[in-house]
Amino acid sequence: LCPAFAATAYINQIGYRPGDFKELALVDANGSVDFVNAAGQVVLSVTPKAASYWDASGQNVQLVDFSKLAEAGKYSIKVNGNVLRSDLVVKSQTYEDIVKASIKWFYYQRASMALESQYAGKWARAAGHTNPTAELHNSTGASGTINSSKGWYDAGDYGRYIVNSGITTYTLLSLYEHFPQYFKTLKWNIPAEGSLPDLLAEIKYNLDWMLTMQASDGGVYHKLTSLGFPGDVMPAADNSKLYAIGKSTAGTFDFAAVMAMASRIYKHASTPYASKCLEAAKKAYAWGQQNPSRNYLANPSDVSTGAYENDNPNDEKVLAGTELFITTGDASYKQSGSSEYVSYWGDVMGLATYEKATHQAQFGGDANEAKQKILGTADNFANRAEKGFGVVMPKDDFVWGSNPVASNQGVCLLYAYYLTGEQKYYKAAVKVLDYLLGKNPLDMSFVTGYGSKSPKMPHHRPSTSDNIEEPIPGMLVGGPQPGGEDVGSAAEWKCADYRTGQAATAYTDQRCSYATNEVAINWNAPLAYLAGAIEAINSG
Numbered sequence: 001l002c003p004a005f006a007a008t009a010y011i012n013q014i015g016y017r018p019g020d021f022k023e024l025a026l027v028d029a030n031g032s033v034d035f036v037n038a039a040g041q042v043v044l045s046v047t048p049k050a051a052s053y054w055d056a057s058g059q060n061v062q063l064v065d066f067s068k069l070a071e072a073g074k075y076s077i078k079v080n081g082n083v084l085r086s087d088l089v090v091k092s093q094t095y096e097d098i099v100k101a102s103i104k105w106f107y108y109q110r111a112s113m114a115l116e117s118q119y120a121g122k123w124a125r126a127a128g129h130t131n132p133t134a135e136l137h138n139s140t141g142a143s144g145t146i147n148s149s150k151g152w153y154d155a156g157d158y159g160r161y162i163v164n165s166g167i168t169t170y171t172l173l174s175l176y177e178h179f180p181q182y183f184k185t186l187k188w189n190i191p192a193e194g195s196l197p198d199l200l201a202e203i204k205y206n207l208d209w210m211l212t213m214q215a216s217d218g219g220v221y222h223k224l225t226s227l228g229f230p231g232d233v234m235p236a237a238d239n240s241k242l243y244a245i246g247k248s249t250a251g252t253f254d255f256a257a258v259m260a261m262a263s264r265i266y267k268h269a270s271t272p273y274a275s276k277c278l279e280a281a282k283k284a285y286a287w288g289q290q291n292p293s294r295n296y297l298a299n300p301s302d303v304s305t306g307a308y309e310n311d312n313p314n315d316e317k318v319l320a321g322t323e324l325f326i327t328t329g330d331a332s333y334k335q336s337g338s339s340e341y342v343s344y345w346g347d348v349m350g351l352a353t354y355e356k357a358t359h360q361a362q363f364g365g366d367a368n369e370a371k372q373k374i375l376g377t378a379d380n381f382a383n384r385a386e387k388g389f390g391v392v393m394p395k396d397d398f399v400w401g402s403n404p405v406a407s408n409q410g411v412c413l414l415y416a417y418y419l420t421g422e423q424k425y426y427k428a429a430v431k432v433l434d435y436l437l438g439k440n441p442l443d444m445s446f447v448t449g450y451g452s453k454s455p456k457m458p459h460h461r462p463s464t465s466d467n468i469e470e471p472i473p474g475m476l477v478g479g480p481q482p483g484g485e486d487v488g489s490a491a492e493w494k495c496a497d498y499r500t501g502q503a504a505t506a507y508t509d510q511r512c513s514y515a516t517n518e519v520a521i522n523w524n525a526p527l528a529y530l531a532g533a534i535e536a537i538n539s540g
């Protein structure tokens with residue numbers, strides 16, 4: 001093969017904002033890159049940067065800065081006269097559809113209610129898990145039943161887990177809190193909840209469920225699931241019995257943090273609801289203080305659904321105390337501690353760190369320390385984004401859910417941008433979105449239904465069993481990672497080995513791949529945040 005024909009250009013398949021920095025990645029190319037408009041004219045020619053090696057894909061990659069292509073339109077990309085691709089788009093409000101779809105997906109995950117065709121279109125379905133009675137598993141230390149309904153299914157399974165709901169709901173609440181003007185009016189066709197903006201209506205559906213998971217003593221049950229994962233059926237066909245399982249310090253503090261935050265955000269819409277959230281937060285916090293080491297370390301022997309295990313609830317406590325202090329002004333809730341690490345479901349100190357950094361008057365010296373940590377991390381990220389595919393992640397970041405690792409790194413970069421106004425952080429955050437939407441060695445958008453090439457067979461029970469060809473749209477799949485937890489020939493649900501020897505290409509678009517192709521609420525939330533913030537920043 002002539003080397004020129006082997007060249008590949010990797011782009012953000014959704015598009016680029018006219019006034020923004022724009023970059024694509026090039027592998028195995030030689031020569032300058034021409035951008036050709038719809039009329040066939042070369043409107044820009046760019047010499048790529050020197051190639052750099054990316055340890056996550058084992059490739060030498062050239063980055064091409066084509067920011068000068070500022071006119072809206074559709075373009076082809078040519079190297080040495082060969083057309084490498086013809087799907088490059090420059091347009092304004094570039095990511096608005098992604099913002100709407102990534103948040104609309106939470107509606108598709110709703111338990112306990114039917115999805116009507118006026119909202120769900122061809123993905124309309126019957127209600128699942130309508131029986132509100134759940135038995136208290138003996139791991140809760142209690143017996144009897146509770147009433148629990150609503151909320152979002154966690155992922156490809158139908159479990160509802162407090163820890164994961166915690167960071168997810170938090171991330172979406174923070175999106176509203178950071179950009180109320182933008183989200184006050186943005187709509188994506190979901191059922192009305194009074195006069196609430198769509199984002200707050202969607203979040204409330206899960207808050208309502210979380211509130212049902214609090215016991216009368218203030219402690220919060222760890223999760224609401226069946227004993228094992230259900231089969232590949234629609235929600236309405238999953239008749240397995242539901243249990244409230246475990247009661248954990250970490251989950252209780254996660255709950256307290258979210259409720260404290262919700263109480264200040266919903267205050268403008270409904271005082272009674274805001275008060276209810278605040279009371280719930282305070283009770284949960286008090287229980288957590290009295291039960292500091294009720295750790296959910298692993299599932300009980302008769303339970304095999306997701307564990308969201310945690311052996312150190314200190315970060316959750318700091319977040320809960322921080323939110324309660326911000327909401328109430330009561331300094332007895334103040335907690336010291338901050339972190340340079342990006343948050344995920346198992347460690348939320350990074351969220352508290354950002355809150356402290358932005359509440360200088362309340363946190364004083366702690367706020368300065370928090371800010372320095374965020375900027376230190378973001379500087380490191382911004383430097384790393386100058387190499388390889390232009391994404392922050394080195395090979396070690398490719399864990400179960402690598403795409404949300406990327407998204408949360410993007411969110412951290414935005415925090416640094418808000419704190420300083422420095423463009424380098426904004427630019428690196430946009431580059432994270434580029435990666436997720438196609439500028440990656442798999443040459444695909446990781447969001448179902450969006451991009452020239454996107455996942456078709458996600459590990460997601462409704463998408464598998466609804467008899468509709470296209471998966472439910474707007475879902476970010478977990479993404480490549482070399483762990484291969486789902487590889488094996490013997491058991492049902494396992495995949496043939498799809499690993500490549502490279503972290504960033506160890507991925508398969510098959511139903512079996514829960515380790516690379518599942519979806520989850522805590523993965524969509526930072527995507528929604530990243531795309532939502534970038535749109536909101538530019539909407540003013």
Ligand code: 9MR
Nearest residue numbers: 154155156157306307308400401518520
């Ligand atoms: O996101 C979780 C990941 O960090 C863990 O490594 C993995 C294995 O414990 O579990 C992931 O969470 C899953 C949860 O336990 C159950 N619902 C699906 C979630 C996404 O795969």
